[in-house]
Amino acid sequence: MNDNKKRFGKVAVLYGGWSAERPVSLKSGAQVLQGLLEAGVDAQGIDAGRDIIDVLKAGHYDRVFNIMHGRGGEDGVIQGALELLGIPYTGCGVMASAISMDKLVTKRLWLGMGLPTPNYRVLTAESDFDAVVAELGLPLMVKPVKEGSSIGMTKVKEANQLAAAYHKAAECCPVVIAEQWITGQEFTAGILDLTPLPLIRVEVPGEFYTYDAKYISNETQYHCPCGLTPALEAQLQQLALSAFQAVGGSGWGRVDMMLDNKQRPWLIEVNTNPGMTDHSLVPMAARQAGMSFSQLVVKVLETTLV
The missing domain is CATH 3.30.1490.20 (ATP-grasp fold, A domain)
Known part of the structure; x- marks a missing residue:
């Protein structure tokens, strides 16, 4: 336990923020903070506001676990501030965060590289x-x-x-x-330190994977193992990793994709700060890979070590 305190120093867990995804980020932040504390990390939760730079300066933190979702936290803004402050942080850098937050720019980049994404x-x-x-x-x-x-x-x-x-x-x-619109099955691939996690197949009760289906409903089904052949799962994992690297991804993230009725894959989007709530997907995939939640958040934090 003391080893993690020495390795990581004083860690700020940034959550909340000011985007439309604030409620989800608050839940993610609470889970991450608890997981880090269980692992013996000297972590402190911060509900990030517009004064976050002053708060971080005053706190003398050694590194940041950024679990802010949406604009302000996932679009390169907080990443740029942390770069200026010289504080190592989890997740993608400024460019990859900005690209991934913009679904249009992401699609244009993928199409330019010959990666499959819906028209x-x-x-x-x-x-x-x-x-x-x-x-x-x-x-x-x-x-x-x-x-x-x-x-x-x-x-x-x-x-x-x-x-x-x-x-x-x-x-x-x-x-x-x-x-x-792509008719078929929905999959998601967690990426941890440029290694794809086991795929999850998402089965929703409604028309598509809505906010309620993601965070509220208990009717959404998550299949991990995903049910694909090992060869096809490996193919989709490699595609997800290629899509992540195409936007300059680093640290950790999640790539969402579809597999249509003709077994053709289609990339949908990249999440550079995926949800970490009790309904979230990366923790599910990590469990399938043999990692507890606490082990997962420590591994994410390890990506900040240089």
Whole structure:
């Protein structure tokens, strides 16, 4: 136990923040803090506000476990501040965080590298919505490009629903995309120090993996082992790692993907600070790999050691 205090020094666990994902981050932070304390780490929880730089300076912390979700915490902003302060931190750096938080930039990067991701169109208030439907087909997924946890997303099943879905997403973020709907199975791959964790197959009771399905419902089913053949699972794990490295990912993260009915994979998004609540996926995958939650958070923290 004392070894972890010596190895890591004084650790600030940053959670909360000011994004729409604040409630989830508060839960993640509480879990992470408890896990680190159980491992004997000298950790202190901080509900991050706009004065976070002053708080970190005053606290004389040796490193940061960043578990803030969404804008401010997962988009390169806090990462840039920590770089200026010279404090090592968990998760991706400034560039990878900024890219991954922007679903549009991520998709453009993947497409430029020949990685499979669903076709899309950027929507504006002046968009010809009928033309978008004609090109991409129905159903469609409409999403704000800089929100996580499925906030602001809508599955559009009829053409006359697209305008309303756009306006709902635009309330969360000025840039909105409509994405080709993929029918098939949903998988997620945790990445820990550039090693993929066992895949999880997510089975949701509703239309898609909504906020409620992620954090509230007890009807969502998680399958780990995922049920794929070892060869196919390994193929998807490698694709997830390639997608993570494409955005410059480091430390840890999670890649979400679909496997369509013809067994073709499609990359959906990268999460650079995945949820760590009792409903979250990376801890489930870590358990399958033989790691307790406390061991997992210590391994994440180890990625800050230089």
